[in-house]
Amino acid sequence: MRSLRALLRPLPVSLTIAALACAVASFLDHASIKHALDARSGDGDVESYTAAFHARVQHHVRVLAGVLLVCASLSVLLHAALQRGWQHLRLDAGRFRTDLSAWAKQVKRTMGPGEAAAVLALVAAGTGLRVALLRDAVIYDEAFTCTYYAVRPWYIAISDYSYPNNHILHTLLVKASMALFGWGEVQARMPAFSAGLLAMIACWGWVRTAYGAGAALWALVFVAFSGPLVEYSALARGYSMTWLFLLVGLLIARHFIRTGNRFSAVLLALINALGMWAVPTMLYGSLMLYLHTFHGIWKRGGEEGPAHLRRCIASGLTFAAITLVLYLPVLVVYGPGQLLYDDTMGPRSWTHFIGSLGHKLDEVGVHFTQEAPWTWSAVLVAGPVLAAILVPGHRRLMAALVLATLPVVLLQHMLAPPRVWDFVLWILLSGAGIACNVLVQRARMPIWARSVLGAGLALLLAVPFLHDRPGRANRFEEARATVDVIRQGLGPHDRVAVYVMWQSPIEFYMIKEGMGSAPLYRPTIPGAQLWLVLGTEDGTRMDEVLRFARIDPATLSAPKNIGILPRSMIFAARING
Secondary structure, X not given: OOOHHHHHOOHHHHHHHHHHHHHHHOOXXXXXXXXXXXXXXXXXXXXXXXXXXXXXXHHHHHHHHHHHHHHHHHXXXXXXXXXXXXXXXXXXXXXXXXXXXXXXXXXXXXXXXXXXXXXXXXHHHHHHHHHOOOOOOOEHHHHHHHHHHHOOOHHHHOOOOOOOOOOHHHHHHHHHHHHHHOOOHHHHXXXXXXXXXXXXXXXXXXXXXXXXXXXXXXXXXXXXXXXXXXXHOOOOOOHHHHHHHHHHHHXXXXXXXXXXXXXXXXXXXXXXXXXXXXXXXXXXXXXXXXXXXXXXXXXXXXXXXXXXXXXHHHHHHHHHHHHHHHOHXXXXXXXXXXXXOOHHHOOOOHHHHHHHHHHXXXXXXXXHHOOOHHHHHHHHHHHHHHHHHHXXXXXXXXXXXXXXXXXXXHHHOOOOOHHHHHHHHHHHHXXXXXXXXXXXXXXXXXXXXXXXXXXXXXXXXXXXXXXXXXXXOOEOHHHHHHHHHHHHHOOOOOEEEEOHHHHHHHHHHHHHXXXXXXHHHOOOOOOOEEEEEEEOOOOOOHHHHHHHOOOOHHHEOOOEEEEEEOXXXXXXXXXXX
């Protein structure tokens, strides 16, 4: 590992150069920036980048230049302290690797062939359910992520947070996946799918380490067949990444609580920061994780307790610092408000919060238990409650979950959409696994009976999901069929007009079919044909589509209906001179 001196020597110079670059960039004029952004926009006009917006960005860039100069000065003043810290970190990194190797050997030594077969079978079954969804039609948020963010240059992807759909780390991985493997549903979903599979394995590893092999197997039964976890492991959204980082964070936190290892503290900060970079709602899980870690160290006590608590606080501050650095481009462009709240999230007031709380909680409950309400309600309520009563460690984790999330929800005056709370399922279902393991142990059930019971429970949970799967997500299957119809007759100068909720799904499949997105944005040309797509389910009117596409109805011939699909209609009209 290179010495800190070699790493720190160029740091003040690099920070100073970056500060000067920011200062110079802050004087670029609005017209030049607007022209560059328009060239990279699908419709060739970034209307939101106004002169006032540009002035605000200039101010933020100048503030950043000052901050970088301060950091350059601090890096010189704190050089000796940073070097000492680096030496300690190097030593603890070696101890961490030793402990990790010992843990892996211990798991390998204690895992019998029966347990290994059960783990492989459950992971394979959970993987199969997720693979079955990979080729399904896209939902709107997936299509918007791909067509609005992933297609643009990386420096725009990391700085454009105009909508909360941009789960930045996930967007970058989707961009890389489709650059390597081509455009399509499977390629777009690969990052989330991979994270979802790894989350299952991380959950098993954490529960096994903390509560034993039996509890880990039961927990794996539940998480493998949970409808929301299956669904969002096969959608191109960043939530499954936050699950993975949270579960890996629980493993690292356990090591930190037991050893006070500085390298574990840094890893804990980095893992949480990456989760925040994937989706800012990782904040709920991160606060839970740090509260759980702090309380674990406090309870453990000992002579090293105060030092370990200080390291825990330092880890939390490091987490905040890394997150700040990762979101610097967004903060420069928008400021902090955009990360905390967006108009698309709906009204945010005490009156609306209190009035809608019951409905929102009901939505979360339906989301968690949709496939089999009675079965999953019992698992998600009775299991964690029983585990909290019987197992102090899980009780402390549940308390940390409540203490972390409740104040944030109250401060926001808003209960986030159900999908945001899917991370809670990993804690609840792990609790259900712990409770099942305690019950079968106390009942002194033989291995064969436990296996039969586990297999039966897996079937009980999987069959309802397989039966109700098509109705869970609002997928735009008709967008795929609509593009097939249009592709057969689309001329080189024809225009396609759709309303807002259909635009991204239609654009996604146009790009997939090699048509590109140009037909959606090119100007109308006399003699060419206009294709209009109306969504019948949302009651879209033709005048709304034309207004959204900025097309004057007077320039068109009478539209002809050329296709009726279950949720959409396709019309064609000639563009007059």
